Amino acid sequence: MNLLRRSLSKSLLITPIKSVGVTEPRSIKRWVAPTLRELRKRAKKIDLQNQPNPRSGFVEWNYRAELYAFTKRLNENIDISLLQTAFTQKSYIHKEANRQRDLGIEETDIQINDNLKLSEHGENIAKAYISTYLQYSLPKVPEEGRNAILKYLTSIETLAYIALHLGMKDLLLDTEYPPTSEALSRSLLAVIGALQESSGSERSFLFVRDFICTHLNQRDLLEIWHIQDAWNLLKDTCKLQNIPNPEPRLIGDCGKNTVLATYNVGIYANKKMIGKGFGEDASTAIEIAAIDSLRNLFSINEHARLFDFELLIEPKQKLN
CATH class of the missing domain: 3.30.160.20 (Double Stranded RNA Binding Domain)
Structure with a gap:
């Protein structure tokens, strides 16, 4: 019994007591770095495999049928050739010309036009109608405020948002996919121009009212117009x-x-x-x-009914 007590007392004296507040040095195991490198390599491989593919890459894709369906979804009569021009970007024409040169065709003859002229025409229509609509709906708001709202409605971000939700992303003929906001907004304006040339000014005005002016619904105008x-x-x-x-x-x-x-x-x-x-x-x-x-x-407080989205008006500015 005495021997057991002596051995216990010696073991207690030999065992070191760790000081309070002192922590062990931090160490990283050898397997951490190779594991992280392998995980990053696999993540890159997954990202390359999951890149968005355009709908036109599918076998059953019929571009003219998609254009026809697009006009019917909007309940508009737009000439198919004009609509295709509205969706054609300048970069796509350059790409087709370079592809023909790579195939050995020296004199390239591409019967496709880009949407630059149609987008400029559509921009004039949209701005003319929106200006008249705001002047009629907000008679007490000064011109500075109406110009700020007009700038918001015709901005690249707003037009690209509208074009994206109208289903234009897969219809654009562009070198980039997904298309940029500039390409989407330009195509939307070109569609307005094509609609005016196909069905007249009244249908294009209604298109602008129904799809662009409605973005002001239940919006605080002073969040758009910063005083x-x-x-x-x-x-x-x-x-x-x-x-x-x-x-x-x-x-x-x-x-x-x-x-x-x-x-x-x-x-x-x-x-x-x-x-x-x-x-x-x-x-x-x-x-x-x-x-x-x-x-x-x-008269733009939260209780006011500012906009009538069934209003039929014509812009005072003459369209070219």
Whole structure:
């Protein structure tokens, strides 16, 4: 028994005690780097295999049938040859010419036109109609605001989004797949130009109204039109509408001299409140209240019914 006790006491004295707060050095195992290299190699191989393939690469692809189906989906009568021109990019024609040269054909004769002229024509139609539509729907909004909304509706991003969801991605004749936003937007404008040449101006105007102007539905217009100096614009607007000069007044505040301070400011004109806003300081609250006042003066607040998407109008600008 005494021998057992002595052996236990010696083992306790020999066992080192680790100091508190000291950690073992970090080490990376030898198998980690080769494994990561192999995983990256396999991921690259999967990405190469999963590259998007154009629909035209399938055996049963019939391009003219797809163009005909496209017109029927839109319920429009567009000449098939014009529609094919609307989807043809300039880079595709260059690619076909180079392919014929590689085959030994010296004098290339490609009976295909690109969509540059049609897109310019369609752009004139779209801008002319949208300008007239905005002028009719937003009579109180100044020209600066209408121009900002027009720029948004005719931007590359908006037009490319519309073209993509109309199913134009697989119909484009382009060297790149998926096509770029510029190619999609240009083709959409070219389709508008082809529609005008095939079915007349009225059908092209209805196309612009139904597919482009409807992007303003339930949108906050001041998210599209960014007002830089709301207070000075408010004073100019009041002067144009024969309203006395606006005056900011403090309605309420709380948490002064703290990081959670809040100020509630109202804008008054002719003894009536035309707008109000909150802010962390007085100047911010005045700016927000001025924006709210502009919403009310321009009749573009959240309760207003701004756009009639069954409206039939013709642009004042003459089309070339």
